[in-house]
Amino acid sequence: MRVITDVDRCVGAGQCVLTEPSVFDQREEDGTVLLLTDEVRGETAERVREATHLCPAQALSTSD
Amino acid sequence: MERRCPYAPPAEYDRIRAENPVTQVELPTGKRAWVLTRHEDVRAMLADPRFSSDRANPRFPTLVDNTPMRAAFKPSLISMDPPEHGPARRAVVGEFTVRRMEALRPRIQEIVDQAIDDLLAAGEPADLVTHLSLPVPSLVICELLGVPYADHEFFQLHSGRLLSRDTSPEDRRHSVDQLTSYLDKLIVEKEAAPTDDLLGRQILKQREEDNVDHEALVSLAFLLLIAGHETTANMISLGVVALIEHPEQLALLREDPGVTLSAVEELLRYFTIAEVATTRLAVEDVEIGGVRIKAGEGVIGLSNAANHDPAVYERPDELDIARGARNHVAFGFGAHQCLGQNLARMELQIVFDTLFRRVPSLRIAKPVDELDYKRNATVYGLHSLPVTWS
Numbered sequence: 001m002r003v004i005t006d007v008d009r010c011v012g013a014g015q016c017v018l019t020e021p022s023v024f025d026q027r028e029e030d031g032t033v034l035l036l037t038d039e040v041r042g043e044t045a046e047r048v049r050e051a052t053h054l055c056p057a058q059a060l061s062t063s064d
Numbered sequence: 065m066e067r068r069c070p071y072a073p074p075a076e077y078d079r080i081r082a083e084n085p086v087t088q089v090e091l092p093t094g095k096r097a098w099v100l101t102r103h104e105d106v107r108a109m110l111a112d113p114r115f116s117s118d119r120a121n122p123r124f125p126t127l128v129d130n131t132p133m134r135a136a137f138k139p140s141l142i143s144m145d146p147p148e149h150g151p152a153r154r155a156v157v158g159e160f161t162v163r164r165m166e167a168l169r170p171r172i173q174e175i176v177d178q179a180i181d182d183l184l185a186a187g188e189p190a191d192l193v194t195h196l197s198l199p200v201p202s203l204v205i206c207e208l209l210g211v212p213y214a215d216h217e218f219f220q221l222h223s224g225r226l227l228s229r230d231t232s233p234e235d236r237r238h239s240v241d242q243l244t245s246y247l248d249k250l251i252v253e254k255e256a257a258p259t260d261d262l263l264g265r266q267i268l269k270q271r272e273e274d275n276v277d278h279e280a281l282v283s284l285a286f287l288l289l290i291a292g293h294e295t296t297a298n299m300i301s302l303g304v305v306a307l308i309e310h311p312e313q314l315a316l317l318r319e320d321p322g323v324t325l326s327a328v329e330e331l332l333r334y335f336t337i338a339e340v341a342t343t344r345l346a347v348e349d350v351e352i353g354g355v356r357i358k359a360g361e362g363v364i365g366l367s368n369a370a371n372h373d374p375a376v377y378e379r380p381d382e383l384d385i386a387r388g389a390r391n392h393v394a395f396g397f398g399a400h401q402c403l404g405q406n407l408a409r410m411e412l413q414i415v416f417d418t419l420f421r422r423v424p425s426l427r428i429a430k431p432v433d434e435l436d437y438k439r440n441a442t443v444y445g446l447h448s449l450p451v452t453w454s
Contacts, residue, residue: 011150012157013401019390021162031157054391056401058111 001045002063003038009059016060019051020044033059067437067444071306071335072381077101077369086355089364092229097125097343097362098355101369103376103393105353106342109365110398115344117400119143124345125362127442129233138279140287142341142400149399155269156284157403159208159262165406168204172411175203176418184453189429192449196419197300198293201411205292208407209285210261211250219243223290227442247285251278262288288404295338296408298438298445300415303331305435305449306383307416308428313385314420321417327385328412333392334383337444339368342396367393425453 003023012031016024023044025034040048045062052060067074080087081101089099100106109115118124120139141153158164176196183195198220206213222239225231231239251263255278258264263285270276307314307327317327342365346357357363371392372380378387395402402408419426428435429450436447 008150011153011399011401012161014160014162014406015390017162018406026161026163027158028161028163029158030154031161032154050390056111056397057399 001040001048003035003040003048004061004063005033005035006059006061007032009057011057011059013056015054015056016051019054020047023048024051067439071302073336073339073368073372077366077372081369081373086353086357091125091127091362093126093129095123095125095362097364098352098357099364099366099369100352101366101373102353103370103373106365106367106370106393107397109344109350109352109363110342110393110396110400112350112398113146114346114348114350115363116145116347117143117149117344118145121345123360123362125343125364127340127343128229128236138283140283141403142287146399152280153399153403156262156266159265160403160406162406165410168208168407169410169414171207172200172204172414173418175200176411176414177422180419180422183451184423188452188454189450190452192304192451193297193301193446194448196415197297197304197446197449200300200415201296201408202293204407204411205289208262209288209292210254210259210263211247211285211289215246218246219289220293223293226290227294228438229440229442243286243289244282247282247289248278251281251285291402291404292407294443294445295404296411298337298443299331299335299408299412301446301449302335302337302444303328303412303416304419304426304451305428305432305446306331306334307420308426309432310383313383316385317416318420318424323385324413324417325409326388327416328409329389329392330383330385330387331412332394333371333377333389335444336368336371336392336394338394338442339366339444340364340442342367342393365393367396423453427452 010032014026016033017026023036023040025036027034052062085102086098086100088096090096100109144152179196179199183190186195202216203213222243225235225239254264255267258267266281317323344363346359346361348359350357374380395405429452438445
């Protein structure tokens with residue numbers, strides 16, 4: 001599964017980092033999302049889906 | 065509407081959600097507004113840019129007369145819409161990232177330990193609000209912002225007044241003026257000699273970007289100072305009461321400190337102390353939950369009703385610290401979701417872990433229904449909480 005981010009929408013709430021820190025981080029300067037990897041599988045993919053649902057700015061999406 | 069028992073949302077919320085989930089109400093100010101009570105509708109509304117946060121708009125459906133706040137200063141983050149909001153939030157959100165909050169953990173632990181020492185030294189019965197709930201978030205926000213903690217009684221007094229619906233418009237104006245002139249003076253000092261704290265760093269950042277705006281900094285400091293005082297303090301007090309009143313839940317927490325994170329989310333959901341912070345004004349016609357809301361109409365996303373929606377939470381009025389309630393809207397949703405949420409999470413987690421480990425016999429010194437609840441405040445909580453421990 002591919003992870004897609006829309007940095008322009010991101011408001012730096014950090015919900016993604018709390019959910020899956022091996023995939024998401026935040027930029028030091030402005031707190032916006034930083035992808036550590038954009039291909040995920042298995043349980044990691046499940047948590048990425050959860051992060052997508054929790055993201056308040058709806059800045060995350062996935063594609064198969 | 066008053067809470068039941070005294071934690072659960074008013075019974076009317078369940079009735080409204082079941083019978084007429086998007087409905088119009090009359091507010092104390094005489095204005096009318098839609099209330100949304102379903103989790104799905106509240107999330108949809110808060111994520112939709114066709115709803116404005118501009119509290120200076122005279123049509124904004126405020127519960128109290130907010131003219132003194134509007135007159136006092138520039139709009140802060142909570143009142144901004146795009147395109148101003150994004151860049152303004154990004155200018156400060158780097159101070160609140162998960163990583164930055166994690167770096168504060170050892171210092172927050174020290175502050176919590178010191179506050180518990182003070183509570184124990186005060187002798188029984190002691191007021192948990194005075195010795196723990198208020199000093200912890202107050203010291204943390206003061207150190208983060210670079211505001212002298214020595215002045216804490218002054219901010220606590222005025223932030224309490226601003227968040228009480230019983231405060232008269234004159235007293236509200238007085239509190240706004242007092243806090244604004246205090247912060248104005250403090251920021252003038254920091255502009256002369258920038259300090260290594262959030263406000264000092266914002267000053268340097270403004271200069272670097274050639275975007276110097278003293279008034280915006282005063283209003284940011286005002287927002288963060290108020291938000292940093294009342295919210296976490298009330299969650300500490302209410303959380304302690306709820307955990308003591310649910311001994312089987314407290315036992316789960318004690319057995320496995322790994323559960324604390326999930327317990328914090330559940331307590332945030334269960335109490336949803338800032339239930340009308342999620343109020344907006346429609347700037348275009350929008351359909352929500354099958355109802356057409358017209359441009360110019362106010363909407364209250366009733367987050368406490370949303371967080372007790374049985375479509376999302378089984379047995380919503382039960383406290384279940386293991387339920388994994390992360391999708392709650394207690395911090396709001398959308399572009400304005402609470403800036404300090406990760407700081408609040410960390411403070412609550414450290415307080416509950418440390419308090420129940422260090423003071424295992426902690427009890428409430430009064431019947432729970434006789435405690436002094438903030439029944440008419442913008443942020444729900446407790447004025448005082450007498451506790452004993454031996």
